[in-house]
Amino acid sequence: MERRQLLKTSLAFLGTTALVSFVYPASRFLVPPTSSAKDAPLTIDKDEIPPGTAKEIIFNETPLVVINRKGSGFIALSRICTHLGCLVGYDKFNDKLVCPCHAGDFDLEGKVLSGPATKPLPRYPLKITADQITIG
Ligand code: FES
Known part of the structure; x- marks a missing residue:
């Protein structure tokens, strides 16, 4: 693998990781959890x-x-x-x-x-x- 290709792949991986680490917590915050036990006495x-x-x-x-x-x-x-x-x-x-x-x-x-x-x-x-x- 060329050095340039390795750098591009590494940056893509880091960018994807950063995006996921932001989007996942934001989605968990915005969408309330569902629970089958909700409203159970x-x-x-x-x-x-x-x-x-x-x-x-x-x-x-x-x-x-x-x-x-x-x-x-x-x-x-x-x-x-x-x-x-x-x-x-x-x-x-x-x-x-x-x-x-x-x-x-x-x-x-x-x-x-x-x-x-x-x-x-x-x-x-x-x-x-x-x-x-x-x-x-
Ligand atoms: S949080 Fe301020 S009095 Fe309870």
Whole structure:
């Protein structure tokens, strides 16, 4: 192989690699992934969440927290802060949800108590039976 031909082949290979390394991530970003489990209900045992505690779960690729509120029962809320998307956590000592990024606080209904967020945390429907909680 001539030197010139080798150089052309190498440049073509590098160009193709650079193009693929740009186009593939861009296409993955623009086209949402499909999942056969999407919108499938998720069931957890009530015993896993005693009163005054919470359980963090992933439901259809969304982080949620299921809280067993003392005297008010179960609620499922998105953990994605409505300010800039950090994950909120359950503060069992103060009965609220706290965002670690900008000190946003939400009550156990998902409503904003303080901080920069202006919208409540989205709530997910629950079906509650004698032993189980079904989300979705
Ligand atoms: S991201 Fe939660 S308060 Fe800013």
